[in-house]
Amino acid sequence: MRDSRATIMDVARDAGVSKTSVSRYLSGEFKVLSDDIRQRIEASIARLGYRPSQMARGLKGGRTRLIGLVVADVMNPYSVAILHGAEAVCQQHGYTLMLCNTGNDEAREKQALTMLRSYDVEGLIVHSQGRPSRFMYDLLESNLPVVLVDRRVSGIEVDLVGLDNRQAGRAATVHLIERGFTDILYVTQPIRAVSSREERHTAFLETLAARPDCRGETLELAALEGDAALDHALAAFMSRAGTQRKALLAASGVVTLQLVLALRRLGLTVPQQVGLLGFDELSWSKLVEPGISTLAQPTDEIGFQAATRLLERIATPGHDHHELLLPGTLIVRGSTSA
């Protein structure tokens, strides 16, 4: 059996004082403690190796010092970066992160939210799967501080931190056009109702619409679709008549990886036969010949800001929601050279 740790009572007894005094000591109310008692408590705590129970502390109705983090996909570098930034902030402020991965699944997201709330987390950072569940709604009503990351949830008005997708989508498209690519295939994961995907795509369409000399198409990658289907779609795009230069615009790092793989299989050379630009900077973007141009997101900053905002909101509950849209950075490499 696990040794049960010393409690506040043990310390009190050992120091010959009351629980109250020990509690006061723990809360740092030194002004109301005689030096004598303070030192006795200090000694007892050390001797007994006493550590206050956050569980009990939290029960009393407040400060659990817990932050819930719901992530759409832990295996995605983007999520990881968020995680990283958020964890750092929490740790620095004495908060601990409770992590749940939803794998972009609505049911799991709902379950995660329930779990987290049952532990009385003081706030939530949510990288939602996108579809607005009833759950999100009464999450709001519960008045629990929430910061959304990357993806909006329609109907829910809370703080949001993420990339300025419109600006980024525009910048990416414009870059391709400027480099002479006038026939662009936008490849994205299922847009569903994921706001960030929608926004990027919309920006792409709008930018293109203003350029009658250019042509744009969209390819949604079905989740379970095999490589063959992708190869087929790409081949079709490439074989379409026209002397215009062709390029692929990948809507996320996940897509970029798939595209690079596919281009390899098809034996297409970048950027001669087809240009390539992808959202999300990846560790290997510069390694793959001829270097992949990317639209980098300030991921760590997003995580950092999300956590910082959340802690602010916890400290001083306000009622005005803000959106913090951070700018993306275009990193030009060989894959989009003229």
Added chain:
Amino acid sequence: MRDSRATIMDVARDAGVSKTSVSRYLSGEFKVLSDDIRQRIEASIARLGYRPSQMARGLKGGRTRLIGLVVADVMNPYSVAILHGAEAVCQQHGYTLMLCNTGNDEAREKQALTMLRSYDVEGLIVHSQGRPSRFMYDLLESNLPVVLVDRRVSGIEVDLVGLDNRQAGRAATVHLIERGFTDILYVTQPIRAVSSREERHTAFLETLAARPDCRGETLELAALEGDAALDHALAAFMSRAGTQRKALLAASGVVTLQLVLALRRLGLTVPQQVGLLGFDELSWSKLVEPGISTLAQPTDEIGFQAATRLLERIATPGHDHHELLLPGTLIVRGSTSA
């Protein structure tokens, strides 16, 4: 202010029964509940949107359903994979993960361990920074179930799940030799006292020692060392006299990335001028020409096994410690072609 959720008392009142009955209902003791009461409780719970407080539940002296995960570096794909595997298992069993990142820092690790224990986690999965702290010791004494991942902590006897580093190190070295590389530079992050690093390195040295026709060297990458230093060291290695074929053996994915970058800067071609083999399979291993041979770790499996073992130990506290050493898989690509 946050709306305070309904408590077990509210449900009891609403259903016109005692707290005990509600508690029984929650614990699934249906055998001792009349259908009538059960349904009334069910209805009240639904009506009030009641969710039991895990905090309070945990306080009562047991089951917090919390698992602590201490990770050496969240930004490392290896750690992420572990995280992923572990999270899945925990979620499936109704446990929630409390995550702490230590950034390979001893002080932060100690702090993380303290935090986690103060929340009465039922068990701990630890990817340690390596150095045995006093903290780890009384962690053991506390009898809290612990599973170490990847890295042993000297003096601490607990369950361990990780790669079979000896086998892997041998396999990697043998492969290089078989492919005709007889002059091998082993490049590693600071070995310090990190067991996995030591073991891989030792395996390298031993394997090489049995081959008088081969030569081996070791390069430890200092953490703060700049690119220039690495380039310099590599250049020196390359320029050493001898007609033997040269190769680099990267002790981890982090190192592999640095090496590929350095080789680029130096303009060295792989595998003609120098071969390359790296521990850890990365998403881009096959993308970088001519494809990087790797010694892949079963990362997800490691996370999965670690969590599974931990839950087992929580369920049935035993006292015999096991080590689960999983085999690595050699993935041969162009970087080590003959």
Added chain:
DNA sequence: CTGTTAGCGCCTTCAT
């Protein structure tokens, strides 16, 4: 089958 009664470890009035 069901309810009453104690706590779990801590914080917080309220006295002293």
Added chain:
DNA sequence: ATGAAGGCGCTAACAG
């Protein structure tokens, strides 16, 4: 400056 008492939400004997 210090302590006693009550209660946070829940579970676990112990009665009926």
